[in-house]
Amino acid sequence: MQSAQRKYNAILTGNDAVAVGAKLARVGFISAYPIxxxxxxxxxxxxxxxxxEIQARYVEVESEHSALAxxxxxxxxGIRSYTATSSHGLLYMHEMLHWTAGMRLPVVMSVVxxxxxxxxxxxxxxxxxxxxxxxxxxxxxCESNQEALDTILMGYRIAxxxxxxxxxxxxxxxxxLSHTSEPVSIPDQEEVDGxxxxxxxxxxxxxxxxxxxxxYSTPDGPFMELKKDMIESMKNSKNTIREVTRNFxxxxxxxxxxxxxxxxxxxxxxxxxASGTLASTGKYVVGKMRExxxxxxxxxxxxxxxxxxxxxxxxxxxxxxxGVLDRSVSxxxxxxxxxxxxxxxxxxxxxxxxxxxxxxxxRDVRIEEFEKMFDxxxxxxxxxxxxxxxxxx
Amino acid sequence: xxxxILAPIAxxxxxxNHTDSWRILKPEIEYDKCIRCMICWKFCPDNAFxxxxxxxxxxxxxxxxxxxxxxxxxDYCKGCGICANECPExxxxxxxxxxxxx
Amino acid sequence: MPFSIPTEEFMEPGHTACHxxxxxxxxxxxxxxxxxxxxxxxPASCWAVIPGAMPYRTLDVPMVYTxxxxxxxxxxxxREALDIQGKEDYNVVGFAGDGGTADIGLQSLSGAMERGHxxxxxxxxxxxxxxxxxxxxxxxxYGAETTTTPVGKERNFKRQxxxxxxxxxxxxxVPYVATATIAYPEDLIRKLDNAxxxxxxxxxxxxxxxxxxWYYPPEKSVxxxxxxxxxxxxxxxxxxxxxxxxxxxxxxxxxxxxxxxQGRFSHLNDEDIxxxxxxxxxxxxxxxxxxxxxxxxxx
Numbered sequence: 054m055q056s057a058q059r060k061y062n063a064i065l066t067g068n069d070a071v072a073v074g075a076k077l078a079r080v081g082f083i084s085a086y087p088i089x090x091x092x093x094x095x096x097x098x099x100x101x102x103x104x105x106e107i108q109a110r111y112v113e114v115e116s117e118h119s120a121l122a123x124x125x126x127x128x129x130x131g132i133r134s135y136t137a138t139s140s141h142g143l144l145y146m147h148e149m150l151h152w153t154a155g156m157r158l159p160v161v162m163s164v165v166x167x168x169x170x171x172x173x174x175x176x177x178x179x180x181x182x183x184x185x186x187x188x189x190x191x192x193x194x195c196e197s198n199q200e201a202l203d204t205i206l207m208g209y210r211i212a213x214x215x216x217x218x219x220x221x222x223x224x225x226x227x228x229x230l231s232h233t234s235e236p237v238s239i240p241d242q243e244e245v246d247g248x249x250x251x252x253x254x255x256x257x258x259x260x261x262x263x264x265x266x267x268x269y270s271t272p273d274g275p276f277m278e279l280k281k282d283m284i285e286s287m288k289n290s291k292n293t294i295r296e297v298t299r300n301f302x303x304x305x306x307x308x309x310x311x312x313x314x315x316x317x318x319x320x321x322x323x324x325x326x327a328s329g330t331l332a333s334t335g336k337y338v339v340g341k342m343r344e345x346x347x348x349x350x351x352x353x354x355x356x357x358x359x360x361x362x363x364x365x366x367x368x369x370x371x372x373x374x375x376g377v378l379d380r381s382v383s384x385x386x387x388x389x390x391x392x393x394x395x396x397x398x399x400x401x402x403x404x405x406x407x408x409x410x411x412x413x414x415x416r417d418v419r420i421e422e423f424e425k426m427f428d429x430x431x432x433x434x435x436x437x438x439x440x441x442x443x444x445x446x
Numbered sequence: 447x448x449x450x451i452l453a454p455i456a457x458x459x460x461x462x463n464h465t466d467s468w469r470i471l472k473p474e475i476e477y478d479k480c481i482r483c484m485i486c487w488k489f490c491p492d493n494a495f496x497x498x499x500x501x502x503x504x505x506x507x508x509x510x511x512x513x514x515x516x517x518x519x520x521d522y523c524k525g526c527g528i529c530a531n532e533c534p535e536x537x538x539x540x541x542x543x544x545x546x547x548x
Numbered sequence: 549m550p551f552s553i554p555t556e557e558f559m560e561p562g563h564t565a566c567h568x569x570x571x572x573x574x575x576x577x578x579x580x581x582x583x584x585x586x587x588x589x590x591p592a593s594c595w596a597v598i599p600g601a602m603p604y605r606t607l608d609v610p611m612v613y614t615x616x617x618x619x620x621x622x623x624x625x626x627r628e629a630l631d632i633q634g635k636e637d638y639n640v641v642g643f644a645g646d647g648g649t650a651d652i653g654l655q656s657l658s659g660a661m662e663r664g665h666x667x668x669x670x671x672x673x674x675x676x677x678x679x680x681x682x683x684x685x686x687x688x689x690y691g692a693e694t695t696t697t698p699v700g701k702e703r704n705f706k707r708q709x710x711x712x713x714x715x716x717x718x719x720x721x722v723p724y725v726a727t728a729t730i731a732y733p734e735d736l737i738r739k740l741d742n743a744x745x746x747x748x749x750x751x752x753x754x755x756x757x758x759x760x761x762w763y764y765p766p767e768k769s770v771x772x773x774x775x776x777x778x779x780x781x782x783x784x785x786x787x788x789x790x791x792x793x794x795x796x797x798x799x800x801x802x803x804x805x806x807x808x809x810q811g812r813f814s815h816l817n818d819e820d821i822x823x824x825x826x827x828x829x830x831x832x833x834x835x836x837x838x839x840x841x842x843x844x845x846x847x
Contacts, residue, residue, distance in 0.1 A: 081632050084625065110628040115659030119621030122614060122656070126589065126625030129612060132632055134625075148615050157453040218451040256453055258610045258626070260585050260638060265456035265605035267613030274602045275452070282452040460562035460599060460606035468567070484550040488733060489770050491572040493561040513550055522561035526568035526759075527767030540767075 059238040059306050067230030070198040070237050071137070071163045071223070072097035074205030076107045077245040078161070080135040082127040084112040086120045088142040089175050090231045091165045095137055117142040121149035121162075128158040129266060131257030133209065136160070139227065140167035140181045147185065153220050154189025154283065156267060159212030159252070160220040161205060166194075166329065166380075167227040168414045176415020177227035179329065180381040183357075183389040189283055191221040191290060192358040194328040196314075198235040201225050203307060206240075210249050210297050217290040219283065227415065229330045240305055248304050287359050294356060312361035314353040315368055317343060321350030323430045324369065326394060327378040328354040331411075331418055335378070338423040349427055354390060362397035369404060376407040376430040378418075387437040405430075408437035416441055461522075465492065469525035471540040473518060477504040479537035482513035486529035486538060494522040495529075553733050554580045563606040565598045568766025570757035570773060572598060573730040574672045575607075575643065578754075580733075581740035582668070584609060586639040587630070589623050591653060592616040593645035594679040595672070617652045619644040620660030623667045631666075639744070642669040646687035647677045649753075650713050657713075661722045661749045668743065668750045671713055674758040682761040686711035689781070690827065691820055692812045694761075699815045709827060714753040718787045724750040725787040730757065731773035732784070735795070739786055746788070755782045763811025772809055779806040780828045783835055792842045794835050803828050 065073065072094050075083070083102070085095040101107040110127075114120045120136045128134040138146060143164055153160050168178035182192060191211065195201040204223040212221045225231050258266070270276040295311040302308035316336050318324060327335045332353040342349050352368050352375075354361070369375050379388025386392060391408035398406065407430050412418040422441050429438060439446050475486075482505075487495040498517040505511035518529075530538040558579035565572040571594050579586060589612045590596055596613055599606040614622045619642040627640045642660075644653055649671040657669060676694050677683040684694040689710040693699050697706045717725045724743045728736035736754060743750040757773045759766040776782040777797050784795040803825040807813040816824070 082625065082629055084621075110632060112624055112628055112663065114621055114624070115655055115662075116621075118615075118617055119624075119656050119659060122618035122621035123625030123628075125618075126612065126614070126622040127629035128625075130626050130629035130633070132629040134629070149618065152615050152618075155454060157451055215451070218453075256455055258587055258612070258630075260587065260609055263605065263607060263609050263611070265599055265602075265607070265611045265613065266454075268454050268456035268599070268602045268605070269597060269613070270454070270602045275454075279452050279454055286451055454602065456599065456602045456605040458603040458605065459560050460564075460604045461560045463562035463564070463600055463604055465562060465564070482550050484552075488553060489573065489730075491565060491569045491576070491769070492563070493557055493559055493576060497555060519561065524567050526769070527765070528568055528769055531767040532770050 061236035061238050063237050063239050064234050065237045066232050066234050067198040067201045067225040068093040069097055070202040074202040075135045078205055078209050081109050081132040082134040083109055084114050084120045084123040085136050086114055086117045088139045090227045091137050091139040117145040121146045124160055125153045128160050131254045133252040134160055137163040139165040143181045150188035157218040161208040162222045164222050164224050165227050165231045166224050174414045178380055178413050183381040194224045196332050199237050207297050207301050211293050214293045217286050217293050226330045291359050312356040313364045316351040318350035322348040322373045324350040324352055324372055325376045326352045338420055360393050365397045366401045372404055374405045374430045374433055376426050378409045380412040405433045405435045407434055409440050411440035464521045465524050466521050469543050471525040472543045473530050473538045473540055476537040479535050481535055482510045485532050487516045489528050489532050492522050492524050494519050553737055558608040560606050563598050564600045566760045568759045568769040570730045570769050571672045574754045574756045577733045577736050578670055581737040582639045588641045588643050589614055591619045591644050591648040593648050617656055619653050620656030624660045624665045627665045627667050640667045646673040647685040650686040650711050664748050666747050671753045672756040673753050674756045676761050678758050678761040691816050717751040722751050723748045726752045727784050729755040729773045731770050764809050775806040779803045780832045781806050792839045794839045
């Protein structure tokens with residue numbers, strides 16, 4: 054997995070990597086509003102526009118709601134469009150998220166996962182994007198700067214597929230990826246052009262073909278059918294995702310294996326499901342525990358929307374127990390990923406599921422805490438656990 | 447074959463939607479007083495006036511007979527009465543719409 | 549020729565606006581002036597339902613429906629994306645109500661105007677949230693009763709003066725700002741013709757009379773609109789490249805005459821009306837002074 058067959062040719066922060074991704078995707082329109090830790094993405098893009106390294110218009114709007122409204126409108130006019138945000142900015146976009154997906158516009162957006170206040174906190178947490186899970190956007194949680202770059206390219210191809218036509222948000226963990234440099238392989242523009250054809254929006258605005266874009270519907274109108282089509286397209290996107298990640302692997306030598314990544318799962322008895330950079334720490338711990346003879350593995354959730362339910366069922370089939378790590382909270386319920394995993398396994402599996410909430414507000418999730426989680430899973434402790442707070446859990 | 451996605455797009459002209467049933471008062475032009483100023487046409491929010499060049503329409507004089515005349519399309523007129531209110535010759539009369547037999 | 553405005557129509561009949569709707573006339577005139585090569589962005593407002601439910605459209609130009617606060621930003625995105633494709637000849641128009649302009653959309657409007665996109669923003673001002681059932685907006689005038697400022701026992705009508713967005717746009721230095729009403733379509737169309745000569749943001753506030761929310765009979769829509777100008781309640785002006793020109797109505801009437809036609813002001817007593825007359829006089833004086841000031845050659 055991700056064995057870089059290509060040589061690294063740059064050292065980039067996650068934010069620079071996604072800016073390079075947007076450039077290689079030949080985005081024609083960028084609109085964004087500053088928020089830490091997203092700002093360096095759009096600073097980089099603004100610089101590229103200023104230096105004519107990229108043929109795009111950059112519109113410096115006065116809010117995130119406007120950022121996505123401008124991006125929505127530009128995409129509707131037929132231009133591949135891009136925006137980026139984080140945390141409260143993403144929440145301020147919430148209405149436009151629904152609007153963009155409902156209008157079936159294949160916008161790609163980068164989101165740097167950051168905690169929500171109060172108290173203000175700029176460090177990583179996934180509650181911001183988990184709150185947007187029902188907006189009709191596909192969601193990818195990246196683990197490395199390379200994946201963050203590559204996901205922009207794959208993202209447009211998936212989103213713009215005629216079978217999908219839904220927007221996609223690609224996530225990076227605040228600071229852990231966004232501001233940390235890693236070696237990255239930047240593909241050639243020519244290769245990217247071969248992989249990602251120009252956008253051809255079938256229903257783009259045209260004064261020779263006047264239409265009402267968005268319109269309104271009564272209960273007897275096509276409202277339910279339109280929503281059903283979004284549900285179906287989201288479901289169908291799974292095949293497109295598998296296909297596009299395969300094509301990407303063929304073209305660039307990096308295989309992201311579809312919606313989830315399985316790590317040391319072949320003969321595992323117990324596994325932890327994690328996402329983002331927590332999966333990296335998890336993999337390290339799995340390696341250590343394997344050395345000690347414990348048959349553990351890790352499932353890295355790449356896509357949260359569409360939710361990879363079939364993949365989860367398949368990957369956990371031979372396990373004796375599975376745990377789910379959420380770096381987000383849903384007050385009055387368990388972790389968002391844990392809930393979805395349990396729902397996917399219902400009636401298809403009887404393995405115990407343990408839910409963990411950890412790493413809120415960017416708190417480190419340490420090796421010994423991962424070990425504790427695996428202990429819980431091995432002991433078959435079901436239920437939900439809050440890990441890493443000062444009370445010693 | 448790729449099935450195209452459904453997007454919320456409205457394509458059909460509203461002219462297929464008749465709004466005559468909204469009407470309680472019906473405007474009628476007394477053409478023999480109408481000076482063809484087209485003020486009624488100008489101020490119609492329902493765009494229910496057509497411009498006629500038909501010479502069969504009665505006219506107060508020879509000069510006005512040569513001009514285009516306003517003709518109400520009753521499929522769309524909602525009977526708001528702006529035309530009658532604005533008519534400088536007061537030659538549009540609003541009468542109670544007779545009950546339509548269904 | 550009896551036609552004082554273009555005969556070509558870009559708004560089709562069969563729409564579902566209320567009887568005597570002023571906002572509908574505003575759209576009809578704006579499109580007559582701008583023509584076929586126009587894209588209109590409309591936020592939540594009366595105009596989001598006037599075309600009718602799916603599958604109907606009533607405009608012969610593309611109309612983009614957007615969320616309430618998104619007009620300014622959406623026309624920014626449309627403009628830039630069309631320019632990229634060499635479609636500089638398209639007119640990009642935001643067409644929003646007063647709530648969507650003076651209240652929830654003010655930030656987005658102000659941002660779009662400040663960035664200087666080559667767009668038109670038409671505020672059709674029916675002085676309240678009419679589509680949701682006549683609630684008070686920032687653009688509702690002093691004295692008006694709305695469903696959220698019911699008179700009741702406490703004489704609880706709107707106690708604040710109208711927030712005049714066109715004045716704010718002038719203060720912001722938007723290159724073209726004008727006011728217009730549906731009673732004077734020739735004036736509105738002339739203003740749009742002037743505006744389109746300017747490459748940059750253009751803002752026009754059109755008073756769009758509303759029989760449903762102002763409580764007057766629908767046949768009076770144009771008449772009420774005319775009296776708004778003649779009484780000085782809604783002065784017509786044009787602000788172009790820093791120079792203000794205020795129209796002087798050929799006939800003037802007292803504010804009382806304008807108010808007395810509308811049920812929304814029926815509770816006002818002589819004192820209230822005198823206060824409103826005073827406000828209208830002051831505002832006219834202010835505008836005329838500004839007209840004098842801006843006519844002076846600059847430094």
